[in-house]
Structures are given as C-alpha cells and as structure tokens.
Amino acid sequence: MDQHEVLNRFDRHMRRDATPDNSAAVVEHTGGVVRQSGGPHDWNGVLWSDLDEESAPAAVAAQVAHFTALGREFEWKHYSHDRPATLPALLLAAGFVAEPAEALMVGEAAALTAPVELPEGVRLVPVTDAAGVELMASVHEQAFGSDGGWLRQRLLAQLTGTPDEVVAVVAMAGDVPVSAARMDLPPGKEFAGLWGGGTTEAWRGKGVYRALVAYRARIAAARGYPYLQVDASDDSRPILHRLGFVQLSITTPYVHKP
Structure with missing residues (x-):
C-alpha cells in the first residue's frame, strides 16, 4: 500500500468531497x-478544513456560531496531518473538549x-x-459502558x-448477543467505514471481533470498495494491525456543546 497516496485518497473522498451520511443531513463547503x-440524532460537525494561521480563528468562530444557532452539539474531527499546527489550541480556547484520540487505520478489503x-x-x-x-x-451498552x-x-x-x-x-x-458492528457504504467512494465493533467482556479474545471484520470485508469487496477505514481505539488497534491494517494518521474528536 502506498500510504501517502491512500491518505490523499481518503482526505479527498471522505473529507473534502464528503456526502451526507443520511437523507436528513446537509454537507456544506463554507x-x-x-x-x-x-x-439532533445525526452526526454534526466539521469533516475537513483548509486553513492557515490567519484564517483559522475566524473559521473556528464561524462554526461555533453556526452550530450554536442550530442548538447542536458538534464535533471538529481533527487529524494529526491537518494544518495549521495551532488548530488544536484554537479549538480548546474556543471551548471545545478533546475526546480520546484514535488511529485512522486502512486495510485493503480484498x-x-x-x-x-x-x-x-x-x-x-x-x-x-x-x-x-x-x-x-444491548451489546454497545455492555461493551462500551455507554447509552445506546x-x-x-x-x-x-x-x-x-x-x-x-x-x-x-x-x-x-444462542439467544444472547455477544458482539456487534456496522459498516457505512457511501455511494461513489473508495472507503467503506467500519464502526462500532464491540464485544462483551466474556467473549473477548475468542476471534469474534476478527470474524465481524471479515464479514464486512467480504460485503465491501463484493460491492466494489477497495479499502476499509477504521477509527481504532487502543483496544482494537493491535488486532487490526495483525489483520493487515495500516495506520495513516491520528484523529481526535474536539466536541463543542451549545
């Protein structure tokens, strides 16, 4: 895998040229x-930015004003290769809270x-x-300890x-759910997104998570998606690395609540 080229493709397909992830959402370039x-139940946030040290402060303020007017909590999805380097500090100064960083990992579906x-x-x-x-x-609530x-x-x-x-x-x-996951298949894109892979504690380390990755990979490959993309936690990162995924960047969600 040409990691630089794949990262450029990811930025273009999934961020700069992003499409709404459901029929009720709107993607804007502004x-x-x-x-x-x-x-209120959709993902609201910033997917991509093309800023410098001069333009970044006004852009951050404009997005806070936009989502605050909507009454929406929103996320500025920052990647470690984004510019300017001062952007994280600007977000924190504007009232954003940094959530745990995750690794952007990509694997070839086939x-x-x-x-x-x-x-x-x-x-x-x-x-x-x-x-x-x-x-x-039910699995999500047990695996991650958060409301589903x-x-x-x-x-x-x-x-x-x-x-x-x-x-x-x-x-x-049997009749008990022990692991679950989902995958987004955005039309016209090269990357299928793997999300929410979680396994209840008693069933971890038994290959169930790996089976869910393979299940989704087969569907993605059959549908013509060359790549799988994951925002990997510290728990899933070593598993994905062993399967053949490559880390391309680090992503940090900066969350702003109205």
Whole structure:
C-alpha cells in the first residue's frame, strides 16, 4: 500500500468531497471548511478544513456560531496531518473538549475476506429491523459502558432511509448477543467505514471481533470498495494491525456543546 497516496485518497473522498451520511443531513463547503449539519440524532460537525494561521480563528468562530444557532452539539474531527499546527489550541480556547484520540487505520478489503472460525455455538446474524437494532444497542451498552440511545435512532434511520448504504451484524451465542458492528457504504467512494465493533467482556479474545471484520470485508469487496477505514481505539488497534491494517494518521474528536 502506498500510504501517502491512500491518505490523499481518503482526505479527498471522505473529507473534502464528503456526502451526507443520511437523507436528513446537509454537507456544506463554507469558509475553508466542509461541515455536516443534521438533526439532533445525526452526526454534526466539521469533516475537513483548509486553513492557515490567519484564517483559522475566524473559521473556528464561524462554526461555533453556526452550530450554536442550530442548538447542536458538534464535533471538529481533527487529524494529526491537518494544518495549521495551532488548530488544536484554537479549538480548546474556543471551548471545545478533546475526546480520546484514535488511529485512522486502512486495510485493503480484498485481503481481509478470509473466513474466521467462530467459537462453538456462535453465529453471525444480519441486522435489518428494529429487533436487530435493539440487540446491537444491548451489546454497545455492555461493551462500551455507554447509552445506546443514539445508536438506536441513527441505525434505524439508516435502515429505513438508506438501507443500501449500511450493513449491520450481531454475533449471537444462542439467544444472547455477544458482539456487534456496522459498516457505512457511501455511494461513489473508495472507503467503506467500519464502526462500532464491540464485544462483551466474556467473549473477548475468542476471534469474534476478527470474524465481524471479515464479514464486512467480504460485503465491501463484493460491492466494489477497495479499502476499509477504521477509527481504532487502543483496544482494537493491535488486532487490526495483525489483520493487515495500516495506520495513516491520528484523529481526535474536539466536541463543542451549545
């Protein structure tokens, strides 16, 4: 993989030329930034910026004013290769709070499709309706210790409004959900996004997470996506590295609440 070229492709496809991730959201190019604005359960934030030390302060202030007027919490999704170097300090000074950094990791979909043997009694079930979404939210709450309400709202909206652009799957041990993940398939892009891969504590280290990656890789490759993209936590980063993913940057969510 030519890492420099793939990073340039990622910036162009997924950030600079981003498209709305659902039918209710709007992507705008304004004041040197690319932002998405949507409803209270949508992702609201800045995807890309082309700023320098002179233009950055006004751009930050303009985005705070825009989302505050909407009454929206929003995220400035910063990458370690973004410029200017002073941007993180400007965001903090404007009232943003930095959440834990994650690694931008990319893998070639076709190289990640090999099936993984699941533990005895575990099966992968596609999520297509509200009942499946509830199983996913249950896993999310157990694996990450956070409320799954936003996931219920977002995934139900995707499955209803743009079902061809999302894949969701839950691993079941008998009747108990033990792991779950989803994948965004943005039309016309080269990168399928892997999100929300979480496994309940008792089932970690048994290959279930790897099986969910392979499951989604097969679908992405069949749909013509050459790359898989993950914002990897410290827990998932070594697993993805062993599977063949490459780290291209570090991304930090800077969150501003109205």
